[in-house]
Amino acid sequence: MRRLSRAIHLPAASAKLLARGTTPTTTTTLFARGNSSGLPPQTAERYAIARGKFQVLSQQHLDHFRRLLPSSGSVLTAEEDGLDGYNVDWLKTVRGQSRVVLKPSTTEEVSAILRYCSEHSLAVCPQGGNTGLVGGSVPVFDEIVLSMSRMDKIISVDEISGTLVCEAGCILERISDHLAEKGLRMPLDLGAKGSCQLGGNISTNAGGLRLLRYGSLHGSILGAEFVMADGTVIDVLSEMRKDNTGYDLKQLIVGSEGTLGVVTKLSFACPPKPASEAVALLACDSFEDVLCLFREARQGLAEILSAFEFYDAASAGVAREHLGLSSPLLRDDGTESPFYVLVETGGSNARHDEEKVHAFLERMLSTGRVQNGTMATEPSKIKALWATRERITEALLHDGYVYKYDVSLPLRDLYGAVEATRERLAGHPGVTRVVGFGHVGDGNLHLNITSPQYEEAIADLLEPWLWEQVAAARGSISAEHGVGFKKRDVLGYSKSPEALSLMRQLKDTMDPKGILNPYKTVP
Amino acid sequence: MRRLSRAIHLPAASAKLLARGTTPTTTTTLFARGNSSGLPPQTAERYAIARGKFQVLSQQHLDHFRRLLPSSGSVLTAEEDGLDGYNVDWLKTVRGQSRVVLKPSTTEEVSAILRYCSEHSLAVCPQGGNTGLVGGSVPVFDEIVLSMSRMDKIISVDEISGTLVCEAGCILERISDHLAEKGLRMPLDLGAKGSCQLGGNISTNAGGLRLLRYGSLHGSILGAEFVMADGTVIDVLSEMRKDNTGYDLKQLIVGSEGTLGVVTKLSFACPPKPASEAVALLACDSFEDVLCLFREARQGLAEILSAFEFYDAASAGVAREHLGLSSPLLRDDGTESPFYVLVETGGSNARHDEEKVHAFLERMLSTGRVQNGTMATEPSKIKALWATRERITEALLHDGYVYKYDVSLPLRDLYGAVEATRERLAGHPGVTRVVGFGHVGDGNLHLNITSPQYEEAIADLLEPWLWEQVAAARGSISAEHGVGFKKRDVLGYSKSPEALSLMRQLKDTMDPKGILNPYKTVP
Ligand SMILES: Cc1cc2nc3c(=O)[nH]c(=O)nc-3n(C[C@H](O)[C@H](O)[C@H](O)COP(=O)(O)OP(=O)(O)OC[C@H]3O[C@@H](n4cnc5c(N)ncnc54)[C@H](O)[C@@H]3O)c2cc1C
Ligand SMILES: Cc1cc2nc3c(=O)[nH]c(=O)nc-3n(C[C@H](O)[C@H](O)[C@H](O)COP(=O)(O)OP(=O)(O)OC[C@H]3O[C@@H](n4cnc5c(N)ncnc54)[C@H](O)[C@@H]3O)c2cc1C
Known part of the structure; x- marks a missing residue:
């Protein structure tokens, strides 16, 4: 290992570029990158699917929504506002034709909207930050977009029990920052954090960078409030770590992609923020070396290991080419290493953590499994080391x-x-x-x-x-x-006919008219 | 702190008594403690409830079951075998009147039994280790007991990914021991481990002693195979950490207490077994001190904290009186301390862990929050320190x-x-x-x-x-x-009418004839 320095050495100019969390925070920014003719073809045209038997939006419906949501900017229409940002997905691969976006501010408003849509057979597409990658968050035909972005209040944070309660439209990064100030950590972290919402995260059962340490959202979620297709509000917004009073209804919502209900509030168990953090970026020659590193990390870093990620030379290449992110670990001849590994640790005692990390790196170095490495413990430098890994998805779009x-x-x-x-x-x-x-x-x-x-x-x-x-x-x-629009027809490769049929039965039970996010998730 | 020794000092004679995991391992043992007239009154008599419109078991049904389950001992009847152990709960507070116990050995047999019961409207009570504490595991009237005890095969353990796959009838303690040999740990631990089954643990969403560290079973479960009321087998026995292919059906089963399906196989994510473990038993004067200790432990022990339990003087008293377990921390005048706290740690580096534990104890000592304490790092001594806490439930029965x-x-x-x-x-x-x-x-x-x-x-x-x-x-x-039989009618104190109605809808969808564990869980 030639450079196992304690900080990453980067030209000052690239520091800003590398800052973690600089993913575009609005879809508008994203669209500015393309040109308007760069919009994808309409989904309904590209894929041969039939529109469900839903009503078409009428002036009367629109008038009703305006009465339901009187505050300004809560009802957007295609004519007045241009809805491309709501009709096209983050990847720009699918495009719907919605004529209206509704932005409720309260659970009561969500309930009133859905009750009305249910009574009038109007289809609805719930939308969070619209960063989903399977075409689930935008309409296929003319579904009404129900944007959750105005429901972004933090309701409470209990510093002792580590309980967060908030509305579903809260943006992940904002919540993470808020928790950090209180000595807590959001158990979820992912590249889209600057735009994605907790309601979207729960609805997709997002995994992200720290699942390894904190487990899946099925474990971290403590409670939820959600609105069913007919407007019924299910309040299981417990703040207790344990609550075995019957079926765990909130679990149904985790990963249901807006097809079983609209999530309005959430509570989570948040672990303490580690007092000490470190990230190592390591270069390996083979994937076998990557796996060997992983086994060693699980054993040697054990309880302080909080992420173990990899990317290949081609991933590093695309981030360099389109975003100017160059690797601090290029080989002497200027080429990329075949594989990069990011190991993150978080613990309560800096000295102990350092000893563990050093022992791990030394062991790896001596076995020849690592060709090159660099390490950081300062927040800004940690962010810089994460940059390439976090922005590959974005770079690929270019x-x-x-x-x-x-x-x-x-x-x-x-x-x-x-x-x-x-x-x-x-x-x-x-x-x-x-x-x-x-x-x-x-x-x-x-x-x-x-x-x-x-x-x-x-x-x-x-x-x-x-x-x-x-x-x-x-x-x-x-x-x-998740499944969304794009993987609905191939679910059979991972789920049996019996399991798919049970999914369908649950959908029919909770949304008998099928108005919630039709054409998605359930075959 | 007068005695903060590194080992607990106990007379050799009491060592066996104190050994962890000595909870009665069969209901038979338990019944031997009472006398036969000590059986509780029949549930159907004590509580005024009406029998559902199910068929009564006939000779023809019995003949059919004997054909379905030809291997000896798979069909037990009241006449030939005496079924008290299956009809009465662990607490001896409820008693059913089942005439037959079926013990399938395969998923196919479970499926065939349920298909038949469904067709013939025969009610079924699934039973694991029968250690449940809410009357869910025994019949109320004459439901057929479906005992899972023969489905106890370990299917696979992957030491690298930490994945366990096994049948639902496996006993928790056996699995824990098996995993320990492979350097892994079951994320669940509880006092009934010697008798309870993983299928029962999942069906009750058991919490136990290490939830603090490893989270709830909703997070640790990776996959399940279960049989619905009509005999349909739902195989979502994934071994992958992540699988977002549609609704997470296994989550429905977690905590559903045998009312939505019979669990036949399970897979779990198991963390590495800590290389170093320690337990401290501490005596406190007030509950405020206990809470202060907890806050400090969360901070100072952080990632190595694996359990934080308490019991009061009256709990210690009942364990001493009926089981002869005396506290190593009695006061000088021989009386119990008002509160005892058990702090367990598990980490990967004994020296680091020790330093953390010592620093924590010293800090607590200096604040005067702890009056007395003792600590152990050796397995047998750790077990001894756990003994009182784990056996309070058992002692109370006396x-x-x-x-x-x-x-x-x-x-x-x-x-x-x-x-x-x-x-x-x-x-x-x-x-x-x-x-x-x-x-x-x-x-x-x-x-x-x-x-x-x-x-x-x-x-x-x-x-x-x-x-x-x-x-x-x-x-x-x-x-x-959980809810079982005993808490069904008071669920309204924790769940809204809308949530209860959704539970009922799910039950009706998955078990339209209501044959699975009737009179339980769903109001
Ligand atoms: C750069 C980038 C990195 C990513 N990294 C990861 C990653 O590491 N791990 C990972 O798992 N995913 C990742 N994703 C995808 C991930 O699904 C989303 O980023 C996120 O979880 C979706 O949140 P959102 O608010 O944007 O939801 P949206 O995209 O708006 O919606 C996603 C789905 O949830 C539904 N939905 C949204 N909000 C609600 C609500 N309140 N109630 C009901 N339904 C709702 C929508 O109908 C849709 O079906 C990444 C995406 C990007 C663009
Ligand atoms: C000494 C003692 C200590 C305990 N400590 C704890 C504790 O710390 N934490 C905790 O959460 N609980 C605790 N419990 C209660 C706990 O619910 C059970 O010990 C355990 O989880 C139940 O497992 P079992 O196999 O005995 O299930 P049973 O008692 O047989 O059944 C429990 C419920 O699950 C259903 N069931 C069982 N197996 C299946 C299956 N394969 N498929 C479908 N349904 C099934 C039954 O119908 C019943 O409704 C304790 C109990 C005792 C006696």
């Missing part, structure tokens, strides 16, 4: 179209899927690149293929081939991004 | 009848509930004692009142008074034990 896969696989097969994909696409002229990165600790690979624009020939090479590989390995075809 | 409450309350109100109960019952001649103990870290109080036999007058003083107190504090009337 290539044009992204064929996006988010799979769970047994650890030993994790990177094999990337290599097999490269082989399969080798020589195909339309392909810009194939990159692999993700959450090693969770067995979760993000496999992305880009091309200047969508090409059916590439899609056909990838699917169903990739789904078959994942199914054969008993993996999951959607590890953390 | 008093006669136990009025058992398991509530969540805001931390500051936790012990106030015990004091208020003592005040309320003061002078009532039938009351033997009022004890309080539980999981401080989870805000979970076990409040128990005993009397030689059940007395309606005592029950009337306690209920609904206590439910009202808990509801007023926005607590939970059942923190971890």
Whole structure:
């Protein structure tokens, strides 16, 4: 290891670029990057699906909504406001045709809207920060967009028990910052934190960077308030760590992608913020080395390990090319290392943590599993080390179209899927690149293929081939991004007919008219 | 602190008595303690409830079951085998009248049984280790007992990913021991571990002693296979940490107490077994001191804290009186301390852990919050320190009848509930004692009142008074034990009518004939 310095050495100019959390915070910013003709084709045109038997929005409906939501800016229409930012997804791969966006400020307003929509058979698409990656957060046809962005109040934070209660429209980063001031930590962290909302996180059961340490949202959520399709408010907003009074209804909502109810309030158990933090970025020659590092980290860093992420040379390349993020660990000849690993630790005693991290790094160095490394303990430098990993998703967008896969696989097969994909696409002229990165600790690979624009020939090479590989390995075809619009028809690769039928029964029970986020999640 | 020795000093003779995990491992053992006339009255007699419109077991049904389950000992009948052990609960407070116990060995057998029962409208009571404390695991009338004890195979343990896959009838302690041999730990631990089954733990969403560290079972469960009332097998037995392919069906089963399906297989994420463990038993003068200790432990022990439990002098008293477990921390005058705290730590570096624990104890000592303490790091001595805390539930049984409450309350109100109960019952001649103990870290109080036999007058003083107190504090009337038969009618103190109605809808969807564990959980 040539540079195991305690700080990352970067030219001052790139510091701002590298600052963590600089993901575009609004969809507007994002659209500014493309041009207006760069909008994707309408979903209803590109994919052959039939519109459900819902009412079409009328002037009378609109008048009613204006009465329900009298405060200014709560009812946006296509004519007056231009709704592209609400109709197009973050990836710019799907586009709906909604004519109206409703922005309720209270649970009562959400309830009144849904009661009315239910009575009048109007379809609704709940929307949080619109950072979802499976086309779940935008309409397919003319569904009414129910934007949760105005429900962004923090209700309470109990510093002793670590309990957060807030509205569902709160943006993740704001909550994380607020908790940090109180010595607490949000158990969830992800690249889209500057825009995504807690309601969206819960609705997608987002995994993110620290699942390894704090577990899934099914474990961290303490309570929820949600509104069912007919307007009924289910208040199970417990603040207690334990509550076994019957079926755990909030769990139904976790990962249901707006198809079973609209989440209005949430409570979470938040762990103490670690007193000491450290991040190491390490360069490895092979994925086998990455896995070996992981096993050692699980053992040697154990209770202080809070993230273990990897990205490959191609991922580093796209971040450098489009966002100017260059690796502090380039080889002497200026090329990328085949693999980078980010190890994050958080503990209560800086001296103990340091000893553990150093012992771990020394052990790894002596085995030759690590070629190069750098480490940081200062917040700003930690952010800088995270930058490439966090912004790969964003960088890929600049290539044009992204064929996006988010799979769970047994650890030993994790990177094999990337290599097999490269082989399969080798020589195909339309392909810009194939990159692999993700959450090693969770067995979760993000496999992305880009091309200047969508090409059916590439899609056909990838699917169903990739789904078959994942199914054969008993993996999951959607590890953390969910199903949304894009994966609904391939769920069968991960779920049995009986399980799908039970999903359908639950949907029919909770939303008998099917007005909540139709065409999504449930086959 | 007078004795902060590194080991607990106990006469050799009491060592065996104190060994952890000596809870009776079969109901038979338990019954041997009482006499046969000591059986509780039949539930159907004591409580005025009407039998559901189910078929009564006929010879023809029995013949069919014998054909379905040909292996010997799989079909037990009241006539031939005496079914008291299956009809009476662990607390000996409820008694059913089942005529037959079925013991399937495979998922296919469970499925065939339920399909048949569904077709013939025969009610079924799924039973695990029968250690449940709310009367959920035994029949109310003549439901068929479906005992899962033969489905006890460990299917696989992946040492690297920490994934356990096993059948639902596996006994918790056996699994914990098996995992320990592989360097892993079961994230769940509780006093009934010698008898309770993982399927029962999942069905009750058991909390236990280490929830503080590893979170709830909603987070640790990775997958499940369960059989619905009509015999349909739902296989969502994923071994992946992340799988967002649609609604998370396994979560429905967690805490559903045998009313939505019979769990046949499970997979769990198991953390590494800590390389170093320590337990400190501390004596405090007030509950305020206990809370102060907890706050300090959360901060100073942080990531290595794995349990924080308390019990009061009355709890220690009952364990001494009936089980001969005397406290190593008696005061000089031989009396119990008002409160005892058990702090358990587990980490990866013995030296670091020790330093943290010592610093914590020293700080507590210097503030005068701790009056006396003792500590252990050796497994057998750790077990000994746990003994009283783990066996309070068992000891209380010897008093006669136990009025058992398991509530969540805001931390500051936790012990106030015990004091208020003592005040309320003061002078009532039938009351033997009022004890309080539980999981401080989870805000979970076990409040128990005993009397030689059940007395309606005592029950009337306690209920609904206590439910009202808990509801007023926005607590939970059942923190971890569940609803079962005993708390079904008071769920309204913790759940809104809308939430109860949604529970009913889910039940009707998944079990339209209501054959699975009727009279339980769902009002
Ligand atoms: C740069 C980037 C990085 C990402 N990294 C990760 C990652 O590491 N891990 C991960 O799991 N995901 C990741 N994601 C995807 C992830 O799903 C989202 O970022 C996030 O969880 C969605 O939140 P949102 O508020 O943007 O929801 P949206 O995108 O608005 O909606 C997502 C789904 O939830 C529904 N929904 C939203 N709010 C509500 C509500 N209040 N009630 C009911 N339904 C609602 C929508 O209908 C939709 O189906 C990433 C996305 C981006 C763009
Ligand atoms: C000494 C003692 C200490 C305890 N400590 C704790 C504690 O610390 N924390 C805690 O949470 N609980 C505790 N409990 C209660 C706890 O609920 C049980 O010990 C345990 O979780 C139940 O497991 P079991 O196999 O005995 O289930 P049972 O008692 O047999 O059944 C419990 C419920 O689950 C259902 N069930 C069981 N198996 C299945 C299956 N395979 N499929 C579907 N339904 C099923 C039954 O129908 C019943 O409704 C304790 C109990 C005792 C006696």
